[in-house]
Amino acid sequence: MTTELDNKTDHMVRHVLVGTAGHIDHGKTSLVAALSQIDTDRLPEEKARGISIDLGFAHWESTVKSTEEPGESTLIQFGVVDVPGHERFVRNMVAGATGINLAVLVVAADDGVMPQTREHLEIMDLLGVQTGLVAITKIDLVEDDYVELVEAEIEELVAGSFLEGCPVIPVSSETGEGIDELREEITRIAVGTLWQSHDDYFRLPIDRIFTLTGHGTIVTGSALCGVVQPGDTLRLMPDERDVRVRDVENHGAHSTDSHARQRTAINLAGIKTDEIARGQELVTPGYFEPTRRIIVELRSLSSSSVVLKDRMELSLHLGTGDVVARLVLKGEQIKPGGRGYAELRLLEPIIASYGQRFILRRLSPASTVAGGIIFDPYVPQGRRLRDLSQMAEQLSDLLPRNRLDYFFSTRDEVDVHSENPSTSREACWKLGIRHVDFDTLVNQLKNEGRFAELKTGGDVKTIHAERLKEVSASVMRTIRHQLDQHQPRRTLPRSTLLSACSGIASTDLLNAILDHLIRNRELVRVQDRIGPTDAQVELSKKQRAARDQILQKITAGGIAPPTVKELSAERNLPVAEILTLANILQEDQILISVSESLFFTPESLDQAREICIAQFAENERLTLSQLREAWGITRKHAVPLCEFLDARGVTKRQENDRFPGPNLNVAFVLQSTDDQSTDN
Numbered sequence: 157m158t159t160e161l162d163n164k165t166d167h168m169v170r171h172v173l174v175g176t177a178g179h180i181d182h183g184k185t186s187l188v189a190a191l192s193q194i195d196t197d198r199l200p201e202e203k204a205r206g207i208s209i210d211l212g213f214a215h216w217e218s219t220v221k222s223t224e225e226p227g228e229s230t231l232i233q234f235g236v237v238d239v240p241g242h243e244r245f246v247r248n249m250v251a252g253a254t255g256i257n258l259a260v261l262v263v264a265a266d267d268g269v270m271p272q273t274r275e276h277l278e279i280m281d282l283l284g285v286q287t288g289l290v291a292i293t294k295i296d297l298v299e300d301d302y303v304e305l306v307e308a309e310i311e312e313l314v315a316g317s318f319l320e321g322c323p324v325i326p327v328s329s330e331t332g333e334g335i336d337e338l339r340e341e342i343t344r345i346a347v348g349t350l351w352q353s354h355d356d357y358f359r360l361p362i363d364r365i366f367t368l369t370g371h372g373t374i375v376t377g378s379a380l381c382g383v384v385q386p387g388d389t390l391r392l393m394p395d396e397r398d399v400r401v402r403d404v405e406n407h408g409a410h411s412t413d414s415h416a417r418q419r420t421a422i423n424l425a426g427i428k429t430d431e432i433a434r435g436q437e438l439v440t441p442g443y444f445e446p447t448r449r450i451i452v453e454l455r456s457l458s459s460s461s462v463v464l465k466d467r468m469e470l471s472l473h474l475g476t477g478d479v480v481a482r483l484v485l486k487g488e489q490i491k492p493g494g495r496g497y498a499e500l501r502l503l504e505p506i507i508a509s510y511g512q513r514f515i516l517r518r519l520s521p522a523s524t525v526a527g528g529i530i531f532d533p534y535v536p537q538g539r540r541l542r543d544l545s546q547m548a549e550q551l552s553d554l555l556p557r558n559r560l561d562y563f564f565s566t567r568d569e570v571d572v573h574s575e576n577p578s579t580s581r582e583a584c585w586k587l588g589i590r591h592v593d594f595d596t597l598v599n600q601l602k603n604e605g606r607f608a609e610l611k612t613g614g615d616v617k618t619i620h621a622e623r624l625k626e627v628s629a630s631v632m633r634t635i636r637h638q639l640d641q642h643q644p645r646r647t648l649p650r651s652t653l654l655s656a657c658s659g660i661a662s663t664d665l666l667n668a669i670l671d672h673l674i675r676n677r678e679l680v681r682v683q684d685r686i687g688p689t690d691a692q693v694e695l696s697k698k699q700r701a702a703r704d705q706i707l708q709k710i711t712a713g714g715i716a717p718p719t720v721k722e723l724s725a726e727r728n729l730p731v732a733e734i735l736t737l738a739n740i741l742q743e744d745q746i747l748i749s750v751s752e753s754l755f756f757t758p759e760s761l762d763q764a765r766e767i768c769i770a771q772f773a774e775n776e777r778l779t780l781s782q783l784r785e786a787w788g789i790t791r792k793h794a795v796p797l798c799e800f801l802d803a804r805g806v807t808k809r810q811e812n813d814r815f816p817g818p819n820l821n822v823a824f825v826l827q828s829t830d831d832q833s834t835d836n
Contacts, residue, residue, distance in 0.1 A: 168230045171417040172346045173378050175237045175256030175285075177276035182264035183293035185212060186329035188238045191339055192216040212238035213376070213419055218343040232346050233406075235419035237378065239276075255361070255378035256280075257351050257417055258342065259288030261319060265298045265326070269309045275524055278457055281317045282527025284513040287349050289323040290314065291338055296328040351417065356584045356591040357440035358382030358390065359509075360420060361475035365432045371403070373429050375438065376421045377476065382440060384414050384422065390438040392427070394446035394505040399438070400425040435477020437507055442578075443585045446505035451497070451532035451541075451548055452514070458493035460525040462518060465489050470525065472500060473515040479504045481516070486544055490526070497531075497548035499541060508533035510551075510588035533586055551587075559587045560597050561606060565622040568665040570607055572598050572618075611675075612668035619665070627669050630660045632678065635688060644695055645736060646743045647680070647687030682743050693740060702727060703737045710738075710747060714760050715797070716789045720753045748824065751796040758824040764797060765806055769820060777813040 176184040188194070194214035214236040221229045237256060259280050263273055280288075290310050295303055303326050314320050323341050327334035360377040368374055384390065388401045403423035404414050414420040422438065456464055464483060472481035484499035508514075508530050516526040531551040541547065550562040560583060564570050571579050580594040589597065601607065608624045610617045634657050639645055650670065657666050670686060673679040680689050695703065705727065710717040720738065724731045738755045741747040747755040756764075764787055771778055771786050778786075784794035798814065801807045805819035 168228070170230055170232045170346065171235070171415055172232060172258055172351075173235045173237065173256045173417050173419065174258045174260060174342065175280070176239060176260050176262055177280055178262035179264070179267065179270035179272040179276075182262050182267060182270070182273070183329055184262045185238055187260070187262060187291060187293055187327065187338075188212070188214050188236050190327075190329040190332065190335045191342075192234075192236060194236075214238065215419065216339075218339065218346075220343060220347055230347065232343060233418070234342070234346070235378070235417070237419075255380050255417070256285060257287075258345060258349070259285045259319070260338075260342070261288065261290045261314075263290060263292050263306060263310055265292050265295045265303050265306050267294075268306050269313050274313065274459065277313065277317055277319065278459065279515055279524055279527070282455065282457075282513065282515055282524075284529070285318055286351070287322070287345055288319055289325060289338075289341055289345065290319060291334075292324060292326045293329060295326045295333065296331050355382055355416070356581075357443045358384045358388075358438070359440070360384070360422070360438045361477070362432065362436050362438065363434055363476045365429050365434065367429050368423075371423050373424045373427055373432065374421055375424060375432060376419065377438075379414055379416050379418050379420045381416045383416075384420070384438075389441060390422075391441040391444075392432065393437045393439055393444055393507045395436065396446065397427070398441060399427050435475065435479075437475060439507070443581050444507040444509070445534055446507060447534040448502045448505055448537065449535035449539075450500050450502070450506075450508055450530055451535060451544070451551065452500055452528045452530050453495065453548060453552060454490055454498050454516070454526050454528040455495050456490045456492050456526045457524065460492045460523070462523075462525045463489055463491050464496075464498075464526060469519060471517045471519055471522075472502065472506075473517060474506060474508060474512065477506065478517075479506055480519070483516075484544075497545050498528075499535070499544060509585045556587065556589045556593060557597050557600060560589060560594075561601055561620075563587055564601070564606070564620040565626075567620070567623065568662045570618040570620055610668040610672050612664075612671050617665070617668050619668075624669070624672075627661050627665065628673060628678075631657050631666065631669050631673065632688065634660065635679070635686070636691075639687060639691060642736075644693040644699065645687070645739060646691045646693050647682050647685035647739070649685050651684075653686055682745070683749060685739070685743070687743070695740075699737065702729060702733070703741065706734065706737055707741055707746065710755055711757050711760075715756075715764050715787050716793045717754065717756060717760065719792075720755075750800040754793070754796050756797075761824040765801070765820070765824070768801070768807060768816075772816050772820070777810075777815055778807075779813060783814065 176188060178184055192214040216234050216236070218232045218234070219229050220232060261273070261277055263269060292303060292306055292310070307324055310324055314322065325334055325338045325341055327338050329335070359380045359382060361380065362375045362377050364376040366374055384401060384404060386401055386403050389398055390401060391398050401422055402425045404411050405421040406414055406418050454464065464485065466483065466485040466487055466489070468483045470481055470483060471478050480503040481500040484501060485496065488496060490496040510530060510533060512530045512533070514527060514530065515524060516528075517524050531548050535541070551559060553559050553562070563583060563586070580591060583589045583594055584591055606621055607618055608621045610619055610624070635648070635653055638648055638653065638656050642648060653670070654663060654666055660666065661669070670679065674681050674686070677689055679686050706723055709723060709726070718726070720731055720734050724734045727734070738747060739749075742749055742755065746757070748758060748761060750756050767786050768783070771782065775782070780794060780798055783798060784791060787794065787797070789797075798807065802809045802814070802817070805817040806822075807814040807820070808817040
């Protein structure tokens with residue numbers, strides 16, 4: 157973890173976002189004004205009604221002298237988000253709570269703990285706010301003993317939450333009593349807390365959009381991570397539209413950059429305000445993809461009366477936006493106070509990142525029912541999730557090495573070449589891994605033997621060892637099942653097996669796996685057909701008799717054997733059964749398939765090949781007609797035989813002529829299964 161301290165003049169600068177929370181009319185806005193001298197109620201309706209409707213923003217600074225280095229100090233720049241307290245504006249409250257580092261829970265002394273006090277505390281707890289304190293406001297309106305009663309009420313309220321044991325400061329925004337103490341306590345907490353930083357990419361959820369004369373479109377938000385500077389190109393998500401940063405402001409002043417934990421205003425070029433909406437985000441290009449499916453861990457509020465059920469529709473509050481989400485629990489339920497893994501399917505696309513917190517609220521009547529943490533921010537459309545719990549448990553592992561190991565084990569190929577940074581970028585936002593740690597973690601996995609190499613054609617494919625094992629086992633099971641469906645057979649065409657295995661992995665990986673299993677002698681290849689090495693075929697007495705008669709007829713036919721259709725008519729057997737028996741003879745290397753309907757013995761093919769040798773001794777080139785006459789066969793046999801010899805390299809075709817091929821002198825009767833598969 158880092159503190160992101162920046163060198164500026166004589167100070168070290170730290171940025172902290174403070175968020176207020178609490179019931180309506182408990183004095184949050186007045187308290188912020190007392191701390192910062194900034195009135196955050198900017199809307200006319202807010203002025204007229206005396207309540208906060210939308211988010212308000214303020215800032216102040218505190219300088220803390222170093223106790224270890226005399227003469228040095230730390231400048232803490234506080235950005236403040238003042239959220240509305242009315243229950244109808246909880247949506248705005250959740251948007252404001254996004255990204256805050258330190259919470260100030262506000263409770264009025266004359267009112268005590270109220271419904272929105274509890275809900276706001278629950279929301280901040282679910283959003284993972286680490287630290288904060290409680291301010292008891294309006295103490296000028298009550299007696300001291302009443303303040304003590306409110307303190308006891310607060311102690312009971314925060315028990316078990318992130319505010320348990322926190323400071324409780326009584327204040328009056330009217331008289332100023334306790335304001336300095338509150339400001340000092342906020343500063344003390346900020347100095348003593350380290351917030352994790354992720355600088356690989358910039359990310360800013362947009363909470364305000366407006367136009368300024370002479371400047372154009374301006375958006376504001378709380379920067380979650382990274383750095384932005386004038387001239388940078390950012391991507392407006394989930395629209396995936398690139399925009400240019402014209403200028404950057406922090407706390408109302410122009411700046412050369414903006415960092416995480418800062419209230420940031422960005423002047424954008426080339427886009428109008430009506431093309432942007434709250435809930436969209438500005439991010440560094442190349443890291444995020446819009447998604448409609450995420451995997452999460454849910455925590456249902458114990459105070460909720462709602463049982464979370466499969467297919468339930470809720471409002472997902474993430475960043476500064478909200479979208480309708482359907483809960484997928486695979487038939488399970490999560491009772492109030494319970495936890496569980498779930499998939500959220502979203503009505504509209506969003507962007508999310510690993511470890512991001514969110515809130516779920518009931519649509520009607522509106523109420524906060526649960527929250528949680530995202531473990532997979534992008535599940536591709538159409539992907540089937542067979543074991544949601546196992547997947548979520550793997551991704552929730554606290555060690556980045558283990559999350560990356562699982563990440564690679566689910567992919568068809570591991571691509572970690574330095575010239576292709578997309579994998580490391582994807583790991584940053586999908587797994588919460590820092591860019592600077594990626595190469596180290598990959599090398600650790602390599603050294604542990606977690607990757608394997610597959611050769612396919614002239615390429616080498618890198619795959620995770622567990623993925624190789626998983627896909628290989630699935631492929632073998634599928635092949636055996638297919639053989640059971642096509643008995644009696646030992647092998648099936650490669651195309652048939654690829655089609656049957658299409659749901660297991662990509663075609664490229666399946667081809668590489670088949671070649672790998674053949675090299676390891678778990679599979680055997682006979683021309684274009686593949687089957688398990690240990691596959692056995694049980695033929696009935698009738699089938700054995702038919703097989704022997706088919707072989708006898710084909711052998712007797714020599715270079716002009718009967719076709720499958722002719723054998724079917726003569727034997728009064730279905731064509732499919734003739735093909736099955738002929739293929740079994742081919743698997744035993746007794747016959748060779750010249751075409752789909754013609755099988756030859758190796759001896760007959762060698763006879764045809766020897767005739768070719770004799771003819772080429774007298775002719776430089778031969779036509780189909782010359783070969784047909786030399787073989788003494790009809791065109792029905794000559795055409796497929798010539799095409800077969802071309803494919804095997806016995807002859808070489810150029811336009812309408814044949815020339816001697818590289819395998820003209822290679823005998824078929826001596827070719828083994830491996831030789832045939834090599835030719836193929």
